[in-house]
Amino acid sequence: MPELPEVQCVVNTLNRIQSRTIERVTINAKQLREPLSDTLADQLVGKRIVRLSRRAKFIVIELSEGFLLIHLGMTGKLLINAAAQNHDHVIIDLSGGLSLTYNDTRRFGLIAYSECLESSRHLAGLGVEPLEPVFCGQWLFDNTRGVKRNIKTYLLDQRHVVGLGNIYVCEVLYLCGISPFRPAGAIGEQDAEMLAREIKKILRKAIDLGGSSISDYRDANNAKGDFQQRFHVYGREEDRLGNEVNYQKVGGRGTFWVDAIQA
DNA sequence: CCTGTGCCCTGACAGC
DNA sequence: TGCTGTCAGGGCACAG
Numbered sequence: 285m286p287e288l289p290e291v292q293c294v295v296n297t298l299n300r301i302q303s304r305t306i307e308r309v310t311i312n313a314k315q316l317r318e319p320l321s322d323t324l325a326d327q328l329v330g331k332r333i334v335r336l337s338r339r340a341k342f343i344v345i346e347l348s349e350g351f352l353l354i355h356l357g358m359t360g361k362l363l364i365n366a367a368a369q370n371h372d373h374v375i376i377d378l379s380g381g382l383s384l385t386y387n388d389t390r391r392f393g394l395i396a397y398s399e400c401l402e403s404s405r406h407l408a409g410l411g412v413e414p415l416e417p418v419f420c421g422q423w424l425f426d427n428t429r430g431v432k433r434n435i436k437t438y439l440l441d442q443r444h445v446v447g448l449g450n451i452y453v454c455e456v457l458y459l460c461g462i463s464p465f466r467p468a469g470a471i472g473e474q475d476a477e478m479l480a481r482e483i484k485k486i487l488r489k490a491i492d493l494g495g496s497s498i499s500d501y502r503d504a505n506n507a508k509g510d511f512q513q514r515f516h517v518y519g520r521e522e523d524r525l526g527n528e529v530n531y532q533k534v535g536g537r538g539t540f541w542v543d544a545i546q547a
Numbered sequence: 548c549c550t551g552t553g554c555c556c557t558g559a560c561a562g563c
Numbered sequence: 564t565g566c567t568g569t570c571a572g573g574g575c576a577c578a579g
Contacts, residue, residue, distance in 0.1 A: 359571085
């Protein structure tokens, strides 16, 4: 579900928990993407929430000692003061009467404590942040030389550029007129410039609009995003010009594109 | 090394 | 009604 904009919007709406102390941790599920650590509750209780940030699609909660890493997978939600529901896997009670609930229908998400970010195996190997200056047309051009796999699969691979998921990749390739099937190594300098620029633009715009809510996504206040109304191809049968939108699985993921626009 | 496939899990929806 | 198949925003293990 959540790609970079959605994760950023969750982080942005978590402000209220800053400087609270973790008083109690209730774990209902034995396992999410991987088994929940037996020691998780002990590692969290008594610690204070210092700062909230994002790395790739991870929510990073800096504690007075250590870090709590949360990945939302496809259907994960992190909600403040939510009423109890099915699939509430972890509930964190905070000082001041606040609670943080991790709810995840499909359990593809992840919650893990880490002493330090540098040694976290979950963050190891992640690529560059697309909204940072290091990611630019030149970076994209240089790093795709000789790459045979298609550009769509390349952009989805978190070892290169992080944060992009299936929706934003489909959208940005459409906006740039680039076919999802084009080999990454065949992207020219001009197209690399345009791709990098449009990726930054669409991510920023999506964050401004509160992310995209297809079905599950909610921010920490349980609010939906609005960016799904701006889609050009994802989940659509026609683009805004009336062109037919094609659909096919690419690398196991549903892929939307328009032949008349993308080459 | 790189690439493609299947799997983890639940729920919604279409078709019979 | 209820069965079956397919699909879903992610990421990993594995085979070739």
